[in-house]
Amino acid sequence: MKLISKILLLVISIILFIIPTYKVSFGIWFCFFPILYLITKSSPKEYLIYAILFSLITTYNLYWIKDYQTKAFFEAAGIWFFYLLVILLISKLIYEKLGNNLIFVFTPPVFYALFQHIHINSLEPFWLNIGFVQSNSAPLIWYIGGVGITFLILLFGSLLASFFSQKKKWKLVLIVFLVIIVMSSLLFSSLKNYDSDExxxxxxxxxxxxxxxxxxxxxxxxxxxxxxxxxxxxxxxxxxxxxxxxxxxxxxxxxxxxxxxxxxxxxxxxxxxxxxxxxxxxxxxxxxxxxxxxxxxxxxxxxxxxxxxxxxxxxxxxxxxxxxxxxxxxxxxxxxxxxxxxxxxxxxxxxxxxxxxxxxxxxxxxxxxxxxxxxxxxxxxxxxxxxxxxxxxxxxxxxxxxxxxxxxxxxxxxxxxxxxxxxxxxxxxSFYSKYGNLIINLIILLYFISLVNKVWLKKHKFS
Structure with missing residues (x-):
């Protein structure tokens, strides 16, 4: 892939991430696709530059926090930059070591969810839960909450990146399944009305x-x-x-x-x-x-x-x-x-x-x-x-x-x-109201079991 094409993908990813804060919220579902697709088309050193640029420039999306406090903006920007950079680099490492498989697909959403979990029982950063721009997604959100919607946003971007890099039927099936689930929920939320005599x-x-x-x-x-x-x-x-x-x-x-x-x-x-x-x-x-x-x-x-x-x-x-x-x-x-x-x-x-x-x-x-x-x-x-x-x-x-x-x-x-x-x-x-992030936590557990198993099998295969 030519350098100009890679730069264009980086710019598209940044734009798609920023526009949801201007009431064009559906763009958030596609914002991680270009930057994750670059993982499959760039060398590790080259991708490090793209990851740094994406993580740094998207901190602009948090600039509105300065209305609360200027200090709060810089703290949020620093945390966001660090978390996102780590997630992108871990995803690149998994791709290089284990290939373009299901573990790679789930790496970005799993590690993003882990960083969210760090703050769940403390002062929860309101800007870390990007699913808040897609809250009208019932009944899906009744089961997985905002953390789950954020998880699916990253999973969808990761799936698209993996599929367009290496087309396989199971990836297409997962993409279609996600689209049906999300679109059905968005449609249900927009059409569902509650009424009563009182x-x-x-x-x-x-x-x-x-x-x-x-x-x-x-x-x-x-x-x-x-x-x-x-x-x-x-x-x-x-x-x-x-x-x-x-x-x-x-x-x-x-x-x-x-x-x-x-x-x-x-x-x-x-x-x-x-x-x-x-x-x-x-x-x-x-x-x-x-x-x-x-x-x-x-x-x-x-x-x-x-x-x-x-x-x-x-x-x-x-x-x-x-x-x-x-x-x-x-x-x-x-x-x-x-x-x-x-x-x-x-x-x-x-x-x-x-x-x-x-x-x-x-x-x-x-x-x-x-x-x-x-x-x-x-x-x-x-x-x-x-x-x-x-x-x-x-x-x-x-x-x-x-x-x-x-x-x-x-x-x-x-x-x-x-x-x-x-x-x-x-x-x-709702299920989420009763049990919190139980579904996402189970997925995270299964991910790490699969990751350990994959690494163990690969190690013993070549030993």
Whole structure:
């Protein structure tokens, strides 16, 4: 293969990887095909250059993270570059040593999944799970989750690379099988609608306030009045549930009787359940991110955030909480996922068992680009689909939305008020919600058994 053709394949791979972040999400299924195909057409030294370039340039895809923190972007870019480079080089090594076989085909997805597993029980990197751009893939995602969708994306690219390098019938059969499974799931997700005689009327309110943290803390009463005005404008809609975003009221509402009374009256006035984001001050600059739930004028519960995003040194330091709670109402049961929890699969899974729907509350105030707002909104879609639950996302200065259990957005807005309905129905938990990454873990185990067996047989064949 000529050098210009190899460079063209590298460029195509980079472009296909980047465009899903611009709402052309289907390109993600083909992005690894060209770079993995180059494994079969390049020398080890030559491929090292291509792997470095691909791993380095695709870190641009993470540039939106700078809206959270510049430091977070560089950390994410470094981890991404290292992981991807290692995966590509291991794949090249397997190809050189063991040939173009089934083990080679499964090497990229298996090692990518292993790197994801490193973070599953810690601070889970939201950018590592690239399956989040294909969350509307039920029923497939109900069994394998976002990690599984990511696995299939790499497997599909690897299969195409292997097939076009060495055409064999079993590879074509696997490709056709994957295409049928994925396309069927995408079609099912887009066409499946849920309905019931009983519905929950949902109102979401966000101020779109870009004032500084200090200003917001000093003007708590003004914020409450503004939220009250917007919330009471829903009166004719007669909502059952109203949700404000994370940090809607940057004050210790739980320990302030006057603030509690003001907000309880709003809930009583609308005769609804009102869910608000607030905080609880600790020592010094420390605070715990929390949510308060009022039902028809009474405070019925409080929940702390279990996982928070590492804050900038100039901001108050948010502490991880230690409570998880199911809130029960006459219009179904729900759990609340605050802050970084919407991108942390293990936390959402643990909260799902008895919930009819999931509430996601986030603070996108520091996000200035349309791209970052859009991408951050995809994680609530992913978690709703993984756990087969309706999702309600309230975001300060971002996308608020209602989500189907298939991952399809029912209604979405960046405006201050969203009004919509979701059916009140009982849905069984998904396989993934119950057992996590069991299917992918079994595939990884089988891969390493096969790899060890292949290496052992090859060693003894020539000994």
């Amino acid at each position: 519905k929950i009327k949902v109102g979401i309110v966000q101020l779109k306030n870009r004032r500084s943290w200090k200003w917001r803390v000093e003007h708590t009463d003004l914020l409450i009045e503004r939220y009250k005005e917007l919330t009471l404008s829903l009166r004719n809609f007669n909502p059952d549930l109203v949700v404000w975003p994370e940090y809607a009221i940057p004050a210790d509402v739980y320990n302030n009787e006057e603030l509690k009374r003001k907000i309880a009256l709003i809930s009583k006035d609308l005769n609804c359940t009102l869910v608000i984001g607030s905080l609880e001050w600790g020592k010094g600059r420390n605070h715990t991110d929390n949510v308060l739930v009022f039902n028809k004028g009474k405070l019925v519960g409080k929940q702390d955030a279990l996982v928070v995003f590492p804050t900038d040194p100039t901001d108050p330091i948010a502490l991880e909480g230690s409570t998880k709670k199911l809130f029960r109402t006459d219009k179904g049961n729900f759990t609340v996922n605050l802050c970084y929890e919407e991108v942390t699969s293990r936390v959402v899974r643990k909260k799902t068992s008895e919930a009819n729907y999931l509430i996601f509350m986030s603070n996108n105030q520091d996000m200035f680009s349309e791209k970052s707002k859009y991408l951050s909104s995809l994680y609530s879609k992913l978690r709703s689909a993984e756990n087969k639950r309706f999702g309600i996302r309230s975001s300060n200065h971002g996308y608020s939305q209602l989500i189907s259990p298939t991952g399809k957005v029912i209604i979405r807005t960046k405006e201050q008020i969203l009004k919509g309905e979701i059916p009140l129905i009982e849905l069984k938990r």
